Amino acid sequence: MPHIEIDSLTPIAAKYMDGKSLTPAERSEVLRIAQGFACKDSAAAANVSPETIRARRKRIYRKVHVAGAAEIISGLLSISLQMLASGEKVEPKTVAPTAQGETTAAAPLVAAM
Numbered sequence: 876m877p878h879i880e881i882d883s884l885t886p887i888a889a890k891y892m893d894g895k896s897l898t899p900a901e902r903s904e905v906l907r908i909a910q911g912f913a914c915k916d917s918a919a920a921a922n923v924s925p926e927t928i929r930a931r932r933k934r935i936y937r938k939v940h941v942a943g944a945a946e947i948i949s950g951l952l953s954i955s956l957q958m959l960a961s962g963e964k965v966e967p968k969t970v971a972p973t974a975q976g977e978t979t980a981a982a983p984l985v986a987a988m
């Protein structure tokens with residue numbers, strides 16, 4: 876299972892997803908991709924089938940114009956390095972589970988996205 880704390884990823888992911896028309900479920904999936912979830916683990920966390928996750932990931936890749944998860948992770952890393960270099964503070968945001976068990980950011984982060 877993933878070892879990256881979601882609190883440290885949410886501000887970076889918010890900046891990465893800014894201006895992209897992703898659904899809340901797709902935004903949650905980007906966070907799980909960044910945490911290193913495989914499709915099967917992500918499906919269990921979201922309480923959906925692995926096929927649903929595969930389809931969701933394909934939509935995400937198309938919407939953000941990447942070939943796969945590695946490019947998303949690369950983009951997130953690039954943003955985090957830019958934030959670090961500029962001295963921008965990366966303050967953890969609160970994260971709340973949805974009714975379906977998915978992890979999504981609470982209102983302040985959703986507003987930032």
